[in-house]
Amino acid sequence: MLRNTRTFFPSEGDVTIMKFAFGLAAVSGLLLATPALAEDYNWTGPYIGAHIGGAWGNTTVRDNAKDGVAPGPFSYDTSGVFGGATAGYNYQIGNIVMGVEGDAGYLDLSGSGIIGSTHADHHQDITTSGGAYGDLTGRLGWAWNNLLLYGKGGILVFDGEALQATTADGYAPHGADGFIGWTAGGGVEYALTQKISLKIEYLHMDFGAGDGSQTAIVADPPTPAGYAFKNSHDVTADTVKLGVAYHF
Numbered sequence: 001m002l003r004n005t006r007t008f009f010p011s012e013g014d015v016t017i018m019k020f021a022f023g024l025a026a027v028s029g030l031l032l033a034t035p036a037l038a039e040d041y042n043w044t045g046p047y048i049g050a051h052i053g054g055a056w057g058n059t060t061v062r063d064n065a066k067d068g069v070a071p072g073p074f075s076y077d078t079s080g081v082f083g084g085a086t087a088g089y090n091y092q093i094g095n096i097v098m099g100v101e102g103d104a105g106y107l108d109l110s111g112s113g114i115i116g117s118t119h120a121d122h123h124q125d126i127t128t129s130g131g132a133y134g135d136l137t138g139r140l141g142w143a144w145n146n147l148l149l150y151g152k153g154g155i156l157v158f159d160g161e162a163l164q165a166t167t168a169d170g171y172a173p174h175g176a177d178g179f180i181g182w183t184a185g186g187g188v189e190y191a192l193t194q195k196i197s198l199k200i201e202y203l204h205m206d207f208g209a210g211d212g213s214q215t216a217i218v219a220d221p222p223t224p225a226g227y228a229f230k231n232s233h234d235v236t237a238d239t240v241k242l243g244v245a246y247h248f
Contacts, residue, residue, distance in 0.1 A: 041146035041191050043090040043097045046248050052083035053241025055109055057205070059128045059162055064230040076113030078128050078237065082106060086243055088139070097141045097148055107133040109160055109237055122168040128235060131160035135183050135203075146191035153184035158207045162233035170218040176210025176233045185239075191247075199243045207235040 056079040062072045084105015090097050108130035115124040134157050141150025156179075163175035187201030213228040 041143075041194070043092045043099075043143055043148060043191075043247075046089045047087070047197075047245045049086040049243055049245030050084070051086055051103065051105070051201075051241045051243035052081070053201075053239055054081050055079060055107060055205075055237045055239040057109060057235065057237030059111060059126070059236075060234045061113075061115075061126050061162070061164055062232050062234075063164075072115075074113060074115050074126060076111050076126060076128075078109050078111030078235075080108035080110050080130055082108060082130075082133070082239065082241070084133075086245065088245075090139070092143060095143050097139070097143050097150065099139045100137070101139050101152065102134065102136045104134040105132070106130065107158060107160065107237075109158075109235075115164070117166060117168065122166060124164055124166045126162075126164050128162045128233075129160055131158060131177070133158045133160075137183065141189075146197075148189040148191075149186075150189065151184075151186035152201075152203075154182070156181045156183040156205055156207065158205075158235070160207075160235070162210060162212065162235055164212055164214065164231045164233075166214060168220075170216060170220055171214045171229075172217050173214045174212055176212040176231075179207035179210050179235060181206045181208035189245075195247050197245045197247065199245070201241050201243065203239045203241075205237045205239060207237075209234045 058075055059078055061074045082105060084103055086103050088099055088101030090099040110129050112127040115126060117123050135154055137152040137154030139150050139152040141148050158179040159177060161175040161177045163173055165173035183203050183205045185203035187199050189197050189199035191197040209232050211232050213230045215228045216223050216225055219225045
């Protein structure tokens with residue numbers, strides 16, 4: 001029978017991600033030191049762009065206690081890089097800028113941990129792997145000519161996978177995927193020219209909880225064949241990214 005007896009936390013936050021964030025902060029300082037455009041800048045209109053950044057987070061696994069398995073939670077760190085395309089539309093009234101923005105790309109959020117088992121020679125691997133992601137957010141900000149300070153928030157989808165899998169023979173694991181959650185944060189954007197802007201942005205991403213299972217494909221007394229041990233995975237991440245946009 002599949003049981004959990006202890007937890008082990010083998011992974012740490014990715015230091016390189018933090019260095020990347022400090023690098024982006026330095027870029028932000030350089031942007032703020034750049035002289036403003038001589039003429040008045042207006043943010044109204046559509047734009048497209050690209051972004052790249054770093055992410056660090058956590059996945060928490062819980063097992064179904066009704067199955068007789070220790071419920072946890074079992075947590076481990078995740079990290080990675082991400083990037084993709086951006087599109088949106090701004091509308092400016094006075095100094096207030098409001099709009100809608102969407103991102104789509106790939107988030108390489110990955111990490112792993114280990115859960116002990118009553119099977120003396122086996123354990124359970126808990127892992128998160130990356131996948132496509134997208135968000136649709138509303139933006140609200142305040143503009144000083146070509147400098148825009150804004151906040152944003154909205155819905156988020158993530159096609160990565162969170163999985164719990166025993167190393168013992170006779171079980172078929174099924175991971176949690178297709179996460180739907182929310183994101184919120186803010187940033188600063190600076191128009192270098194009438195058409196080109198750069199931004200640095202922080203977002204917290206909560207992907208919500210996804211359900212997984214491990215099904216016995218052969219009898220493992222007292223566990224009958226076909227019995228599914230259920231689990232759930234809560235995935236969150238914090239991100240910092242640098243973006244560039246072309247304004248029409």
